[in-house]
Amino acid sequence: MDAALIDRIRSDMAYEFGRVGPPDGFPAFDDIPVARHTSDEFAQLENAHLWPRTWVIAGRAEDVAAPGDYFVFADLGVPLLVVRGTDGRIRCFYNTCQHRGAPVVREARGSSRRLRCQYHSWTYEIDGGTLVSLPDERDFVGLDRSVRCLPQVSCETFAGFVFVNRDPAAQPLADWIGPIAEIFEPFDCEQLREIYRRSVVVPCNWKVTAEAFLEVYHFRHIHSRNGVSVLDNRGAAMGLYPNGHSRMITPYSKQNCQRVGMDSWDDWKLLDQGPFATAPRVPAIVDCTSTAISLFPNIIIPLGRIGFPVLLFWPMDKRSTRLDWIYYAPTAGGRHDWGDGELPQHWQEQRAGFDQIMDEDMMNMTPMQESMESPALRGIPLNYQERRIWHLHEQLDRVIGPERIPSAMRVPQLLHDFIER
Template sequence: MNYDFRLWDIHVGAPHPFYRHSYVDNGTARPTPARYHDPAFAAEEWEKVFARSWLVACPVSDIREPGDFARFDIGRESFIVVRGDDGEVHAHYNVCPHRGSRLVLDDFGSQSAFTCPFHSWRFDLDGKNVAVTDPETFRPEVLCHDINMTSVRCEVAAGLVFISMDPDIVPVKEWLAPILPQLELYDIDKMHVIQHRRSDWGANWKGGVDAFAEIYHLHAVHPQTQCLMDDRTQIDLYPGGLSRQFVPFAQPSPRFADQESVNPGIALMLRDAGIDPATYGGTAKETRAAVQAAKRKRAADHGLDYDKFSDSQLSDSTVYSLFPNAQIGCHPEAVFLHRFLPHASDPNQFTYDTMILYRHVDAPGYTPPAWMGLSEDIDTSGETRPDVVHTGLGEPPGLGEVLDQDSDLLPIVQAGARSRGFRGPLWSEQEGRLRHFHAELDRRMGLGEPA
């Protein structure tokens, strides 16, 4: 049964062709919890899902010039994404064909060729072998085998580089077609990374996807957000496990008792839009509209192209899920990119990788959204690419109050998912993106609808 279902209408201000609610009935089945902890499920998932999907490898800004490369590790594999001498983007397994050594150990950098640290075999940026150390010591029949790096599909869309281990996968823009025009509005290709954090969490990667794909938990896990975030939301579901959710900012949740006072969270949003909280005469629940109007005025004053955005896109977080393991939170000024990376062998661990990308604009008051919590010393010019800050399992991740709360909670959820007493998740319509994700997962895995 298909019908137009919405929990709440977020009352979009300016009309926009992309604000058409899209609902998919994914049923009411209760899936087995084995998907969260069973090693056999994880092994099959790697082959049927990750090895056959488009995966977000890096922002295109990480490989601006020929020779620029970024390393992308996921599960048991490592890849090199590189800008070739021809200006095109290429991707290869990070493996030397001689003895299997990793070729690149740095997260990113720039070089004219790849040299194996084990025996100094060299490869050009296209992956072609250009030097074998002491070739006369090999029988000719050995070097007649393929001695080039193994390349993978690599395509660029919406300012992001995607790779796939499946040579026959559909083009990335065809897969992204339902949401690609929306993502392209944000000009991510003109943004650069200003913060990159990576931390290891004691949970299955799907537990991370689940937690970040709904805001049903905010009142319980992140009650401090209720003063400035409305947890009424619009959910849109698209083919291929793609989804979108609007998270209204700059107004209190209906669960929050005080809808009138300009609390510190609301004051933060006002200042971010260039409004002095001391002279603001409206109520907290009127702040969202005031922020939208102020941002439109600032854009008009400084020649920013905000006409392409709806009112809600100016104030809210528009969050997209890209199956299987990426989420992009979009704002006109900046986006955040989350990736949930499965562990190579343990389904009870994953790596949470998060970046903030920002487009520098020389206009008074134009900054990344203040709620992103960036420190004042962060370089937003785009001149330098920040290092990846990586914290191991059990270490305080230092991601900020809200994300640290998630990192504390997910191991507790993972422990419960392994209990005999847990018979599988029961999703509400507020968790529709979760059911949509798992329905696509089941389709990829060849699973029928559970009883």
């Protein structure tokens, strides 16, 4: 996040505060078809054409710190295995022995220089999944080891996170992330430490769950404290990026500016973070706004100088979502010295505050699916402040293929001219 981008965001916020309507030329949105959130047909299209062809976070590079370290990953609905090879490279294989289909490893994580199926001891090496040995090979007529390797999926790292894509010919991760990557650069994400994690099941479609975090239109209605909101949604500066990614930077409210000692919404300065370790290169704008980014399809990250949670939205079926949030923090200055012991008080308070916000959002989402499935909702109208949601749905159609989607469930491609490239 360089000075030019920060200046542009400041200008965008000033414009947002002063506008009396959407900018000239901004398209009028059609209603989002409700069936995209409620129908079996659309869920099946996602299962067939979205999740097998998109990059998702599987874990962190430190989860496989040494050669032979591995962990299993099943959130894409198929059994996968992430392992660091003897060459230091992280790869992802299907956790499926090519003999009778048993899992190659059964533990959630571990370390081994060979991947040996516990059923018949077919054994694979960790650098390419090559089948290197099997008992009684003489009894297999014409067995060709070269075609019995563990199948691989695409696997790359960004900002210390391990991403996987079931498509072995996927677009390179760096190209898929594109220009939004610059926002991560000052956070030194490779040096993060996991602070805590929480996982809940929300009884609504995964898009309904994710959409709650793609706009700040709801914030003062759901998250106010004694009638006071910490953010002012009227000034939110949003950016749409290629491949469905986006950012949303929202200024503090007048009351919150006064609370933290800011003279105005753009009096951005480094605030005293007390006992928290901080990433030293993070710009002051992050301390004095809500700075959130989304990576299509299911990753939302509200960034912070003391660290940040990574929110992941995993569809369990069309009516339920597993929502994970994993809080990471920088390790600058050796300030995380509690080892595996209880979180210190300041982190317990930070956890309680963020979890309260999440619980407020989930309380609002819990009754929505049943309500959406009633005949009363004919369509979902979006406003200019909710354009990140439309951007998500446009990319969904591009990945699935508009020709596969019934015309009544498609969304028009309207935002091309408003994407930052």
